[in-house]
Amino acid sequence: MQDFTFAFLNLEIVREAWPILWSGFLYTIALSLLTVPLGMVGGVTLALLATSGPWAVRLAAAAWTDLFRAIPPLVLLVFLYAGLPFAGFDISAWGAVAIGFFLNTGAYYGEVLRAGIESVPRGQMEAARSTGLTRGQALAHVVLPQAVRNVMPDLISNTLEVVKLTSIASVVALPELLFQARQAQSVTYNATPIVAAAVAYFLLLWPLVRLISRLENKAMVGR
Amino acid sequence: MGGFESFLFSFFNLKVMATYLPLVAKGFGLTVLLALLIVLCGLALGLALAVLRSFGVRVLNWGIIFVVDLFRALPPLVIIVLLFFGLPAAGITVSGFAATWLSLTLVLMAFAEEIYWAGITAVPKGQWEAARSTGLTFLQTLRLVVLPQALRITIPPLTNRTIAITKGTALGSVVGVAEILGASQSAMSFSANPSALTLGAIAYLILFIPVVAFGRWVETRFAWKR
Numbered sequence: 269m270q271d272f273t274f275a276f277l278n279l280e281i282v283r284e285a286w287p288i289l290w291s292g293f294l295y296t297i298a299l300s301l302l303t304v305p306l307g308m309v310g311g312v313t314l315a316l317l318a319t320s321g322p323w324a325v326r327l328a329a330a331a332w333t334d335l336f337r338a339i340p341p342l343v344l345l346v347f348l349y350a351g352l353p354f355a356g357f358d359i360s361a362w363g364a365v366a367i368g369f370f371l372n373t374g375a376y377y378g379e380v381l382r383a384g385i386e387s388v389p390r391g392q393m394e395a396a397r398s399t400g401l402t403r404g405q406a407l408a409h410v411v412l413p414q415a416v417r418n419v420m421p422d423l424i425s426n427t428l429e430v431v432k433l434t435s436i437a438s439v440v441a442l443p444e445l446l447f448q449a450r451q452a453q454s455v456t457y458n459a460t461p462i463v464a465a466a467v468a469y470f471l472l473l474w475p476l477v478r479l480i481s482r483l484e485n486k487a488m489v490g491r
Numbered sequence: 492m493g494g495f496e497s498f499l500f501s502f503f504n505l506k507v508m509a510t511y512l513p514l515v516a517k518g519f520g521l522t523v524l525l526a527l528l529i530v531l532c533g534l535a536l537g538l539a540l541a542v543l544r545s546f547g548v549r550v551l552n553w554g555i556i557f558v559v560d561l562f563r564a565l566p567p568l569v570i571i572v573l574l575f576f577g578l579p580a581a582g583i584t585v586s587g588f589a590a591t592w593l594s595l596t597l598v599l600m601a602f603a604e605e606i607y608w609a610g611i612t613a614v615p616k617g618q619w620e621a622a623r624s625t626g627l628t629f630l631q632t633l634r635l636v637v638l639p640q641a642l643r644i645t646i647p648p649l650t651n652r653t654i655a656i657t658k659g660t661a662l663g664s665v666v667g668v669a670e671i672l673g674a675s676q677s678a679m680s681f682s683a684n685p686s687a688l689t690l691g692a693i694a695y696l697i698l699f700i701p702v703v704a705f706g707r708w709v710e711t712r713f714a715w716k717r
Binding site for chain 1: 671679695
């Protein structure tokens with residue numbers, strides 16, 4: 269038991285590694301603040317193209333969405349970071365993460381929002397247009413607000429996944445929480461920093477998990 | 492070499508692709524095996540937990556809810572790293588394959604339990620009461636009346652979640668599993684040419700585009716009539 273505490277729950281090590289773990293934690297927050305809005309922008313664009321463009325555009329948007337939902341995000345990230353330099357595009361780790369998340373996360377948000385827009389009855393658009401609103405105004409003020417409300421649980425759940433996904437940035441050496449924990453673990457030969465990182469992720473995301481669980485239960489019972 | 496030719500040379504170099512095709516194909520097999528093991532074990536464990544939860548033992552349910560929340564909140568890569576790099580400190584060595592399998596199985600178990608449970612609670616109470624009043628036992632009611640109705644509405648969310656978690660097999664490359672990504676990354680470093688990585692990406696598309704399309708079909712096929 270003492271061995272276990274020494275190897276996994278070593279407070280001495282936590283104290284020692286605290287500064288870099290904390291900086292990693294802040295980095296993870298910063299990464300999330302970058303990737304969530306980026307994905308949202310991509311998602312709204314894709315959803316609008318997939319629901320209100322000409323048929324060729326719709327088809328292209330659907331194909332794009334399926335393509336980037338089929339490629340694992342880590343594969344995309346490695347391709348951008350390790351592959352592109354061979355073609356002369358030297359891309360920083362930040363750049364690779366930003367582009368990779370824009371493509372991957374955007375496709376997921378796009379799919380969720382598309383379902384939301386399709387759940388709003390056509391009559392809403394027609395009624396809004398007949399009151400004199402332009403197409404853009406009707407979308408922005410009438411259709412999108414209802415669409416977002418209808419798929420709120422999925423949007424929040426997707427956002428949770430995006431924050432969790434920022435941990436793959438450790439693979440391209442961005443010093444976020446998991447990367448820093450690994451560094452601290454290899455310096456101290458002790459697993460405590462990784463346990464500490466896991467605890468930090470849990471404390472950060474648990475409230476969101478509870479919220480989603482409540483919303484999902486309500487959605488299924490309400491059907 | 493012109494720009495386009497050099498692009499082709501780097502990313503669609505057929506010679507490099509042909510050389511490393513066997514390696515990536517082996518990775519493909521490993522990804523499929525890993526994915527199947529995760530799906531089987533994760534869905535079975537999730538169902539077991541949901542059934543256990545329906546007995547309504549309070550202390551037990553707190554435990555189940557905590558475990559489920561834990562594996563929904565932790566990034567899969569963190570769990571993989573913890574098992575692979577952490578467990579040796581306790582004298583237990585696990586292979587990269589086992590660490591990846593166990594991590595993603597636990598994550599799928601957690602998400603599946605939550606979905607099954609939502610499905611079970613969505614079945615109206617009257618169904619329970621009617622079934623019990625005909626003389627069925629608790630377990631018979633669950634198995635013959637409640638679960639068949641509950642499972643039907645869980646199919647679309649479960650399919651999508653399972654697909655998303657299965658793609659996490661690529662995380663195995665971080666702990667040295669030679670699945671598709673791991674294999675094509677080694678091929679890229681042997682050949683100093685990213686065409687092998689293109690090959691890997693194509694392999695993922697071949698594997699997952701049908702799966703994603705299947706998920707979309709399931710969503711419309713089992714859609715609840717509103």
